[in-house]
Amino acid sequence: MAKCNVKVSFDVVLISIVGRSEVCKDGTLNLATLPATVAELKEQIEKHFQIPTYDQKITFGSVVLEDVDTLAFHRLVNGDTFVVTYSCPVDIEHINTLLDQLQKTADFLKSESNELLKDRPRPDFLRRISEAVKVIDLEHCIKQVFYTSTEETVANCTFFIHAGGMKLLNEIYTILLSQSWNKICHFDFLLCEKAILSIMVSLSAHIPMGQRCHIFEGSVENIARSFLRIPVRPNVSIVAPKNSHLSVAHRNEQLGVLLFVMSKALKVLSNLAEINQFQVQLASMPGIVNQFEGFLLSPSLSQHPRSDVVCCIENLSYYSSTHCYMVQPRLVHALIKANDMQFVQMHYANVDPELCKTCEQEMSSCLCFRFFTSLVISQMALVNKVVLDLPEAVSLVARVLNDIDHERLSKYVNTTHRFHWEDLLPYMKLVYTVKKSQWSSFHLNCLEIVILGLQLALGGESERTVLVKQGLLDYLICLPWYLPHQSRAQLRAQSVVDIVGSHIQLQPPTLTTIVKSKLAIMHYGLEKVLNSDCHMLIEEILM
Secondary structure: OOOOOOOOEEEEEOOOOOOOOEEOOOOOEEOOOOOOEHHHHHHHHHHHHOOOHHHOEEEEOOEEOOOOOEHHHHOOOOOOEEEEEOOOOOOHHHHHHHHHHHHHHHHHHHHOHHHHOOOOOOOOHHHHHHHHOOHHHHHHHHHHHHOOOHHHHHHHHHHHHHOOHHHHHHHHHHHHHOOOOOOHHHHHHHHHHHHHHHHHHHHHHHOOHHHHHHHOOOOHHHHHHHHOOOOOOOOOOOOOOOOOOOOHHHHHHHHHHHHHHHHHHHHHHHHHOOOHHHHHHHHOOOOHHHHHHHHHHOOOOOHHHHHHHHHHHHHHHOOHHHHHHHOOHHHHHHHHHHHHHHHHHHHHHHHOHHHHHHOHHHHHHHHHHHHHHHHHHHHHHHHOOOOOOOHHHHHHHHHHHHHOOHHHHHHHHHHHOOOOOOOOHHHHHHHOOOOOOOOOHHHHHHHHHHHHHHHHHOOOHHHHHHHHHOOOHHHHHHHHHHOOOOOHHHHHHHHHHHHHHOOOOOOOOOHHHHHHHHHHHHHHOHHHHHOOOHHHHHHHHHO
16 A cells, blocks of 8 residues: 555545544545545545645546546445555645635725725725735745745646636736836735736746646736836836835835836746747837846846846747847847856956855856857847847857856756756757858857757756657757867767767667758758658759
8 A cells, every 4th residue: 555645646445434534644545424426536635635636547446437437336345445646746725825815815906996096095095905915925825835846836836727826816917017016005016916926937937838828828918017017228227216105215115026026027928938829929019128128237137137038038039930029239239248247247256266155156147147148149140140240249159158167057057947948949940050151160159059058958858858759859869960070069969969868769860860951951941841741852952
């Protein structure tokens, strides 16, 4: 009999003579009465073992039971055993507490819609807001539910969605966004918006991409509005606007929370930018590129928001539908300048031994930022060489390649868990850009940066699974054959193949794949050959 804390399965024993329902220490469930159906049994299991009904598969002997099955049909006797298979238990208690608090907040906001429109609401309104919008309770539940181990967080996110949590979030969020952030009576609302975006950060990071598209449909515009709450200008400090009803200290406090809200919204957008259905909507929003530029160069923001901007631009820059929005000279110059700012910061940390000791994490973060900035510029250059044939870009990519500490960069990427690749096709399309008569040194440097990005990604098991599922493994094996002999790009590409080969049993590519990979690098690019018949491609060349 397996224990309850074993992740693969546990046993449920039905003993009808027990006077009350109870959970035994060995992981069994003793029930006072026999449930009528399998669905009712699942509800009991959810209640006692914190395992959602939708995640349970119950077998009796060799038979998998359906929810509508009647248990009496199986002629059960005391001691008969059901085996329940599940993926991961869920913190149902804290999620239900969170849902109750969100429901109370939604009810309050809807009931007070007229009062919310007033510049000077009733005197007791501040107290009633604090009583209804219990931000401290919200933040406690969010920490318990959405900031645990990855497996538990995924399970909690899924249960939250199944329980109608996203619908509640959107109801509250829409009302909050209709309010001016700098009114004294709305400070609790700003904190509530921060809490809601904290939940959305977790949902957008942990829900699978296919489900993420459905869950966030209709929410992207609201999230972008949070990101655009106030314009952030390059090289200009962000200051709180004057308000006769607020003290300077109160204005600065609210501004600090607002910047945190905007940064959270940016993090959600960077997670959603991977999804094709949202990309054009996001990239074409008025003011979004200006805000990206401001976040990159504002002296008032920390490192993490800048990194999220780069991540968002990266996701939007290598898709043909959104590339035109991202390849703008001012945004390219902002990326280059932000990269130089991080280079200076790393230099000072290196020359000051004490600073270097205390800022190892910050150093690694700066290194990572510089790499991903150069990755974005390399992507843009490989897709649109004319627009990005800038001396500053050429110099930056070469400098990052010379400065890069791959071991430190890889360690940071693997330990922070802030990076996850669910689609490797854009990277592979870039490394299979059509070969010209002669590759320039800049072109090869850009290729090497992208290949290094692949190397970082394929250090993870889930990303190697993505590579195989997308049918890209053979094309990766072929890649070193087409790069200049003994060039750094070729050696880097071969090291990526070796990394994958140390985890996956590699087989020689098929003849068809070899031909298609050659056609990709010489004539068509990877996207067309993946979606075309090999013979038709050859005939097209011969015609």
